[in-house]
Amino acid sequence: MEALQKFARTETSCRLCWVLTILLLSLYLGSSEGEEGLVDLPTPEPDLTIDECHDEFTIACANASQIFSDSYDLCELNANETIVNLDVDVELERLQIELGSSAVCGNMQICDTLDDDLEYFKCINENGTRNLDILTEINYNATHAHTRLREDYDAVHRTFLLCSLDAQKNYMDNLRKAHKELTKCRSEIDELSE
Template sequence: MFNPSTMAQQVSSLKQLESLLLLLFLLWFANSCCNQAQAFAVLPENVFGGGAGLLVNDIVVGDVALPVTRVENDCFETFLQESRSASNTYASAYRACQMLGSRKRMEYVSAEWSTREDMMEQVTALCKNLCDCAQIVADLEFFQCSAQHSYKGVNTMQQVYLNSTAATVELEHKYEEAEKEILLCIISAEQEYVDLSSKAFLKLSKCLKAT
């Protein structure tokens, strides 16, 4: 049997439920709008070009994205530029040290070149004379020729030996000096590179702490 009172109670309960759902929806919407408004209020300060300290990028560490501001980004850009400059300076200085060593060696060789030419002329003449003796058919003339030029050659070979020994000692000493000079040059270049790199890093650290 239809009961108006029961029907009215059901309608009233439905309306109360609808009102409750509507209220919950309005509260959620208001809260969402508020959060979104706050997000938009912060957003202009978190985009590149909006002012100092603005976000331009993220550094991902594990599953966490760490924001990087424009100022921080500028700090790293400056650091990278100064690091590249330090590396280029070191590379140029290192090549200059190697070229210095090559130039020194050429100078030492040039200084001994006249001695080398004299020795080559003496040895070449001795060898030619002995070779000419070897072409003689007659035994007596062959031995006479060989004895004569060998006797003269003793003095030549002694001079070649003494001059070669002296030149060897001189060049070894000069080469050692050249190697020492090259090493000191490279150490100086390395020191400059370390100093420039350290200054760049300290500047980066100071720049990041100021952000």
Template sequence: MEAQHRFGRPETNCRLYSVLTIFLITFCLGYSETVTSKGFDWMTPEPDQTLDECHDEFTIACANASAVFAESYDHCELNANETIVNLEVDVELERLQIELGSSEVCGNLQLCDTLVDDLEYFKCINEKGTRNLDILTEITYNSTSAYTRLHEDYDEVHRTFLLCSLNAQTKYMEDIRQAHRELTQCRSEIDELSV
């Protein structure tokens, strides 16, 4: 009896090891797509991402690129508007000077219009006319100068805005291209692993 117990244990252990070996082989074969003559063809490991996740990341990258572009464009517009507001202060001063000059010219002519005597009227127009001519010459000079400077300033603001918005558009397009490259790479990796 002792002999049977002594020999029975190794046999039981052997069976246990055989069962474990068969289980492991079966377990490993479960991951194999096919058994080839060269050995096991192990199942390709699952990719880190799925196609849906690739497209989700692409969508998020596109949304981020759009948000950055919108913020950059708003920044360009804000800078342009602030620059124009600063220009308007100078414009108001120029307008005020011109309006004061034109009021003086009109006031001089109205003063002469109050005179009844013809001799006094013509004398007033002659005297005030010379002064009015000086004022109108100054108004013409100031308005032409202001127009030229303002036109140049607006052109500069417009040029700066265009360059700023162009940079924002270029960055946006590069971000979208990068997102598309990453999507293509992600899809390629999944395709390679699933072959």
């Protein structure tokens, strides 16, 4: 009998807990619908404010600009280093051409020192033939070097353009992403403030 009384008290307390829980729940739900006379529970505050949204946007834009600047500088650096290497490769060819042109001039000057006309024309004839061979070689080397170097410079320029184009695309993607995050942040704040 005593056990039945204990059970009845426990059952009554549980019912009372359930009634209080339901009452509190209805008060809470009623206050969120704006019923008068009920206690308003505070609405959750957003994680960020509008100013903080814009601060994050500004930081994201600054980061995007820095990344673009660094990427563009790297494109330029690579292009400049490649051009320096190309210039080093042509130094030997330039030296050979300069030596050949000096030899041509030297051959002609040797003849200028001769007073005898017969010896002078003979010298010009012999050195002219030699100079023609040297000039043909100079022309061939210069044309070959110019053609190859023009192709190399075009390739460097093309690589630089593609590199800088990738940097620009990444920059625009980062700006678009930052703007999307700003719009999302502002929307979330607007929804919470309504």
